[in-house]
Amino acid sequence: MSEYALIDIWTGPDQAKASIQHRLAPFCRSMWEQGIERLTVTVEPEDDAKTVQQGRFLWGVVYSEIAHQATIGGVRYTSDAWHEFFKREYLPRRKTKTLVAGRKRPVISTSLGTTKGLKIKPMSKYIEQVIAYAVTELGVHFSSTRWEDYR
Numbered sequence: 001m002s003e004y005a006l007i008d009i010w011t012g013p014d015q016a017k018a019s020i021q022h023r024l025a026p027f028c029r030s031m032w033e034q035g036i037e038r039l040t041v042t043v044e045p046e047d048d049a050k051t052v053q054q055g056r057f058l059w060g061v062v063y064s065e066i067a068h069q070a071t072i073g074g075v076r077y078t079s080d081a082w083h084e085f086f087k088r089e090y091l092p093r094r095k096t097k098t099l100v101a102g103r104k105r106p107v108i109s110t111s112l113g114t115t116k117g118l119k120i121k122p123m124s125k126y127i128e129q130v131i132a133y134a135v136t137e138l139g140v141h142f143s144s145t146r147w148e149d150y151r
Contacts, residue, residue, distance in 0.1 A: 007056060054123045057147035058115070059083075062130055070138040087112050090129045 006027045010016040028039055063079035070076070077085075091113025097106035115126060127147060134140040144150060 005059070009052075050120050051118070051123055053150060054120070054127060054147045055115070057144075057150040058123075058127055058130070061142065061144055061150060062127060062134070065142055066130075066134050066138065066140050069140045070134065072138075083115075086126075086130045086133070087114065089133070090126055091115070 006024065008019050008023060010019060024041070031039055059079060063082050066082050067077060067079045070082075093110045093113055095108055095110050097108055100107050115123065118126065124147070131142060131145055135142070
């Protein structure tokens with residue numbers, strides 16, 4: 001998720017219509033005024049409410065506040081860059097076996113772990129690790145450290 005993202009939850013058609021008129025349309029106009037040429041809108045069923053809340057907190061508070069406060073070697077990085085950094089630090093890599101034509105054995109490849117699909121406890125642990133690192137190693141001061149309080 002980008003720092004340019006707009007996330008909204010609708011529980012009925014009237015709420016969806018109002019949100020599109022009063023949040024989505026102004027958000028899109030703002031992005032176009034900033035020079036962003038193309039936008040993508042995705043509507044999908046909501047995941048578990050707690051993991052959605054954790055994701056919002058991770059991007060809306062944790063990564064955002066790290067991006068605004070932390071520097072490495074005098075360089076400030078985006079929320080996306082910090083997300084990539086912390087995935088490499090704290091999420092286990094995934095191994096996959098793929099059968100390749102002409103090979104007798106499967107090819108094993110490794111990819112970075114992802115926060116997508118993490119359940120509540122593993123996501124809580126990940127958030128705690130990111131916050132602890134940011135506080136101790138980067139000197140970040142967070143406005144909140146409890147995802148449970150974030151809406």
